[in-house]
Amino acid sequence: MQRYRVGILGATGVVGQRLAARLVGHPWFDLAAVAASERSIGKEYGDAVAWTLPGDPPAGAGGLRLVACRPEDLAGCDFVLSALDAGVAREVEPAFANAGFAVISNSSAFRQADDVPLLIPEVNAPHVGLLDRQRARTGAGYIVTNPNCSVTGLALAVAPLHRAFGLVRLVVTTLQAISGAGADGPRALDLIDNVLPFIPGEEEKIERELAKILGQVDQGRIRPADVVASAHCHRVGTIDGHLEAVSMELGEPAGVGEVVDCLRAFRGDTDGLGLPSACGHPIVVRDEPDRPQPRRDRDVGGGMAVVVGRVRPCAALGLKLELLSHNTVRGAAGGTVLNAELLAARQLLPRRARH
Amino acid sequence: MQRYRVGILGATGVVGQRLAARLVGHPWFDLAAVAASERSIGKEYGDAVAWTLPGDPPAGAGGLRLVACRPEDLAGCDFVLSALDAGVAREVEPAFANAGFAVISNSSAFRQADDVPLLIPEVNAPHVGLLDRQRARTGAGYIVTNPNCSVTGLALAVAPLHRAFGLVRLVVTTLQAISGAGADGPRALDLIDNVLPFIPGEEEKIERELAKILGQVDQGRIRPADVVASAHCHRVGTIDGHLEAVSMELGEPAGVGEVVDCLRAFRGDTDGLGLPSACGHPIVVRDEPDRPQPRRDRDVGGGMAVVVGRVRPCAALGLKLELLSHNTVRGAAGGTVLNAELLAARQLLPRRARH
């Protein structure tokens, strides 16, 4: 396959850094441009970035010069990955789409837009069908988004149950890691010998995004799934890995064994596509009574698998389980790159750049 | 009131230490004897104990000599507080009850026994009515227990809702502190940058104890409340204070305002009794979006109040909220002492000792 030239919008932020790191050695994509806000323009990426990952910025990225987030400044790229904050994304991403770029975004700005897929490739690859309608509006370009970090693992874990048994409602309580909260993140005073029982806007995002993700494409729109979700969100003092306790009512009753078999058998809509960031088993079920645990299980499948454990009956709703997914890999940068890979494999990723 | 002479069974353990600390300066009770396992007998308490609380063992307790957990060795006591492990309690507590002692216990050994009250004074003071039947068996002595540390705050917070609106079912997810796990407690490797999503036996205790606590005395037995509870238990890296996220279905619908008013108005069955360890408002409701928090709210009401926050509608079950209670105060030593105070105020605490 001919390689794609990729630009990153918002390259100096935490997610932008992770996108840059994931493109190092990528078999299909080359990092060709990094864009950031005005005050960094012209600086070398390696000098401008306050690198938050272990070690130093990757060699290939460190020497790139930062440009502005304008389509003309990334003219040499085939498509862009966006790690912009929602407020900025609201202006910038449509400008890129209208200029013919595919914008594969981690931002929340357009997750609920009618013709924008909220994409988890294993779960709802058919949602790329929305792009026809979107492109009717923009021309060649488009925006595709991935869900909020706390809903990604949840949607992945319940999708096979939704398909097999139906899903009526669920109560999910999250114990979310601090790396999900941006560059500055929570204060140490809030998370040492303490828990924050509130993350602004998070519960609403989970409740709203889940129904769209599990929905069906119907006449160029998503008909949301008829699933009621209720979330309790907490920030705890783990570095990476969102842990979630879920009680759920299935459409038809299923025993614990059936549920575990169903989760383990799941390969998802990406099976056979050979996407570089996909793992063979997107859902890993552990049998031990005390797993998954954030530090011990977050890197399973390179951080792209959701790890499920403690599948057992729930006296109140029928079924309960615990799940873990890596919030900055599967729930952010890794999910964004996987979306780009799906679009490339489906021949839906336009090549803008002249090579 | 004439003062009572009190003995502590299991005085060197974590809960035993907290019992000893709470008796310092108590207006009704004097610590008169400390009992422990064979290998400590004869030593001074201050020398034998591996003190885990801040500072040093209280002056009044430190000089007492440890005796064996046998009724004859605590003959100078009016009653005993028990902090024994369940296995030991199973043998020792009946021996004391049969010897005429009131045994006010924090142990789980007899919580489910037919004629043993599982007592939270504000919630189910009438359960002391079981003692008539129990004493018919033992003579003068008896056993009274307080619930598991994770169910105490839950029961206290839902009790007024159960009374006012009925309570059909609930899903509770706990984030429990490490001090609840005994002297050795969890390993640092398990709770730094990590969460344990499992506490052996805890979920079953919550589900079983809640129904008994909220039940009614009926012909000398407890008729359990018809409440279905489902629990997800986690150990997190907080020192003290169990945080719990609860979604519940009430018997009849109630708005958030009604629920908050109901919780704030609750005084409980101890109102007017002047129990030294009771707080005027056993339930404190906070309005901020991000409270309660363990380190900031666990000491409200001297650690005896349950702090509730985030009362809001739940899309799945109707109502949800967050609650916090101090696991080693309200959920253990403080609850045990409060039980003794209730029994004393009700003239149900026999005086064995000759003064």
Next chain:
Amino acid sequence: MQRYRVGILGATGVVGQRLAARLVGHPWFDLAAVAASERSIGKEYGDAVAWTLPGDPPAGAGGLRLVACRPEDLAGCDFVLSALDAGVAREVEPAFANAGFAVISNSSAFRQADDVPLLIPEVNAPHVGLLDRQRARTGAGYIVTNPNCSVTGLALAVAPLHRAFGLVRLVVTTLQAISGAGADGPRALDLIDNVLPFIPGEEEKIERELAKILGQVDQGRIRPADVVASAHCHRVGTIDGHLEAVSMELGEPAGVGEVVDCLRAFRGDTDGLGLPSACGHPIVVRDEPDRPQPRRDRDVGGGMAVVVGRVRPCAALGLKLELLSHNTVRGAAGGTVLNAELLAARQLLPRRARH
């Protein structure tokens, strides 16, 4: 003693809050006014403050209305306690001193000024002798400061050794708590599974302040002690309590027993003055091999004692030990109030207010 009316400058910050909390029930001082920056003026203290201590703002303080940090706005106060940031303090504190106020400050702005005492009452009470010279400049008012939170415990612990044996040089490595870093403080990402080996400006403060604190008044100036100090400062994930490992060379050799006796015998220059915030034993020496520990020992003496342990020979410099002091009590608000108490007891605290 007639009570003093006290104002707090910078009352809404972390140290300002602790000053307000310490004045509740103070036997000599009444909180009469709270002052803060422009944007809070006119609001009630309880509404304007983002309270960081457990519980809520004290009843007496919560209803006070915030005024500007101008002498005319605190005209009803006898003296002021200052919790201002250094930059602001540089302007505001001299204005108050020139207006006749005693300014008892926790700020670093004037710690090194020639005629400003850097005061730890037990250690260098005679330094108040500088006030004559300072008042020659200002009139009735003056500024008195307490040292940086990390040097206070160190100076207190080595002062008796300096007096008894002489002190040539020392190497101190600090493990400092996060509450010392102001309202926002360090990020959780920096202190969970991590240590910051650097605190801007801190090492220089320790090295410079120690010599002044241990110095002598000589002709209206401080002749710094001839002590060489070298510091390594770390921020670790403890909430309160600075732990410090010290190796030192004494002027004349002393055995471990002599050193321990000397520390235990120390009462300091406040002995017999009856200062309400002073503890009888400003230095507590523990014999256990693994103490002091921050959470277990920081509240000794109400947080006003320094706890010393592990006194032992040092192969490199002669003597080594570990010390702990509560950074926001002894090292900040408590130290400030103690300074005010010393000045009151010495009749050096002018009363401005008409009562």
Next chain:
Amino acid sequence: MQRYRVGILGATGVVGQRLAARLVGHPWFDLAAVAASERSIGKEYGDAVAWTLPGDPPAGAGGLRLVACRPEDLAGCDFVLSALDAGVAREVEPAFANAGFAVISNSSAFRQADDVPLLIPEVNAPHVGLLDRQRARTGAGYIVTNPNCSVTGLALAVAPLHRAFGLVRLVVTTLQAISGAGADGPRALDLIDNVLPFIPGEEEKIERELAKILGQVDQGRIRPADVVASAHCHRVGTIDGHLEAVSMELGEPAGVGEVVDCLRAFRGDTDGLGLPSACGHPIVVRDEPDRPQPRRDRDVGGGMAVVVGRVRPCAALGLKLELLSHNTVRGAAGGTVLNAELLAARQLLPRRARH
């Protein structure tokens, strides 16, 4: 090179697990046998081990059956790596050496033995000269040890300074990670909002081992270096990575620039040997004011480099700096394997097994 067949003694412990993990894909060594205590014998390694590293036991190791720690049970191995506790090692390791095995040990049992090298390949490769004398005693087999985890990084960082300028004395204060404390490790109650200022035996090990490591082989013995070291050891709540603050007096004065150049230029005695676990720059110097930090720097050089920062003058002793090394990689399993590699490269590793 013909591959070696390797056995691990104490394979189920924390260090044993890390040894097993490091042998996966090793270019020279194949894991051929795992040995443990009596109660595990006969079980599959994957079933018997309580795996503490992320993920699961490596595929190649998981299926091996555990044997007893007796030479006859590891007859198919060329040499053994030992992760035994000191008490067990004292009996078992000589038995293997006497049976002709090279025993490359992480245990402390024989670190101070006269004819046993305490080996850090970059620092004191010539110490393998002791093996002639040792083998005169044992025959073909021998014991080689690596130092304690807290002294390894220290010795590596000061070795080039010792060579270039001489090293008179040093004061080192450690902030050690919890993974260094064995399988159970410290309790969460000791390390959340707390620091332990004591690690049994650790300070003595640092002071004693450093002089041997930096010593010279002289007539078949080590003449210890004339370096005085004094240590203050702390356990803090980091998972991996020992951080150490060092003040030192050099034999001849050296500026900060000279010191940094000297550290950066260091390649060590392994330069050019192509040891698979060695990194090109065993010492990495960072210029930022706030590095090294445990979580951000411990994996530099695959965890085999020591990271140095904050090189600056020390008012008390001349020079000070901060260093970090990965305690379970460089300070344990990685150091042990590197020692085996050095011996293999030097043709000093006898092949016992018939292939």
